[in-house]
Amino acid sequence: MWKSLVIHRKELALQNTLVNGQCFNWKKLAPDHFQGILGDFFVTLKRAADNDTHLHYMTIPDDSDGKFLTLFKRYIQYDTVKVQELYAEWSLRLKHFKEIASHIEGVRCVRQDPWECTISFICSQNNHIKRITAMLEVMRQQYGQYICDVEEPVETDASSKEEEKKEPLKAIRKIYRFPTVDELKKATEAELRGLGFGYRAKFIVQSVKMIEEKGGDKWFESLRGKPLEKVRAELVTLMGVGNKVADCIALFSLDCADSVPVDTHVFQIAQKLGYIKGLKFQASMTDKLYVEIGDAFRKRFGDKAGWAHQILFAGDLDSFKEVIAESKKRSLGEITKEENVSEIKGGAGKANPEEGPKQIQNVKRLKK
DNA sequence: ACACTACCTGG
DNA sequence: CAGGTAGTG
Numbered sequence: 001m002w003k004s005l006v007i008h009r010k011e012l013a014l015q016n017t018l019v020n021g022q023c024f025n026w027k028k029l030a031p032d033h034f035q036g037i038l039g040d041f042f043v044t045l046k047r048a049a050d051n052d053t054h055l056h057y058m059t060i061p062d063d064s065d066g067k068f069l070t071l072f073k074r075y076i077q078y079d080t081v082k083v084q085e086l087y088a089e090w091s092l093r094l095k096h097f098k099e100i101a102s103h104i105e106g107v108r109c110v111r112q113d114p115w116e117c118t119i120s121f122i123c124s125q126n127n128h129i130k131r132i133t134a135m136l137e138v139m140r141q142q143y144g145q146y147i148c149d150v151e152e153p154v155e156t157d158a159s160s161k162e163e164e165k166k167e168p169l170k171a172i173r174k175i176y177r178f179p180t181v182d183e184l185k186k187a188t189e190a191e192l193r194g195l196g197f198g199y200r201a202k203f204i205v206q207s208v209k210m211i212e213e214k215g216g217d218k219w220f221e222s223l224r225g226k227p228l229e230k231v232r233a234e235l236v237t238l239m240g241v242g243n244k245v246a247d248c249i250a251l252f253s254l255d256c257a258d259s260v261p262v263d264t265h266v267f268q269i270a271q272k273l274g275y276i277k278g279l280k281f282q283a284s285m286t287d288k289l290y291v292e293i294g295d296a297f298r299k300r301f302g303d304k305a306g307w308a309h310q311i312l313f314a315g316d317l318d319s320f321k322e323v324i325a326e327s328k329k330r331s332l333g334e335i336t337k338e339e340n341v342s343e344i345k346g347g348a349g350k351a352n353p354e355e356g357p358k359q360i361q362n363v364k365r366l367k368k
Numbered sequence: 369a370c371a372c373t374a375c376c377t378g379g
Numbered sequence: 380c381a382g383g384t385a386g387t388g
Contacts, residue, residue, distance in 0.1 A: 025380080087380095126384080127383085129381095130379080131379090196378095239384090240385085242384050243384095263380060263382035264381090288370090313382085
């Protein structure tokens, strides 16, 4: 049974929020048509082309008591964050932010379950979204609780396309929820390797054990509300969790809106644009440098810098790449030149008077 | 503190 | 090479 929730496209664009790399539990069936697994529910989300204000949803099991709606609202931070206000504020404050953001409206950070988020991002290292999504699907099917069957059009390759054009093949996809700590505890390294997790298999097994020893879900909950530095320090103790993954977990599941995950791409952009203090080029990421780049973002965007980061880099997906690549480059360059940005509400980071755009002269290639 | 590398797998 | 990390000099 279909129901609907009032939320404008500009507050939540399914494409820009659900499959931008912050979570891996959603599948795009068509534009504005997605399916995913959220808690105990299998969810279908849809927007009509002629309706900007309503989001339609259907779940299995049916949401007869509104339990899903509560869960979903918390997931998208419906009551707590208005992204249009953030867009407006940064657009006003920072030249060209608007230019970028106008191409990628409705980007939100979702508030995920920290346990699922942690395992997901351990899988994300040195990996791409498509495979991460596939790996986690396998993990759910192997260790999670069964929810339901869903009929889906089967993926066709080019050669067989002709014959299947008339009546597209349907396949049954079995939907399972994400395993609990106890459920995933049963997985062995060999098992996970066999399932295609590669060298991450060991990290998962060890981290699951560590998480359990620390108290599981209760440990994660105890991290909420703590400052980012503290949260990151705790998370980094897990095997397979470094700064970047820790920041992803903090931002996407533990309410650290000021967390700025610095991946290789952000690192390279920051370097070229002189986000980094001093003129000396550094070939590799260090703890110090990592924090420095994050601080540069926090100084410019304030206590929700992680959201700004997410909006700016959500556009790095193929669908947007060409459209905004140029405007983004200019924009980020512009941002470094902005004065007085530390006045932004809740602006964090230390003021640094002598900081300014410094073109790095001899930027050698990062990778060969 | 920083540099460098191995590491699973597949597009 | 891909939205990294642990381990080693």
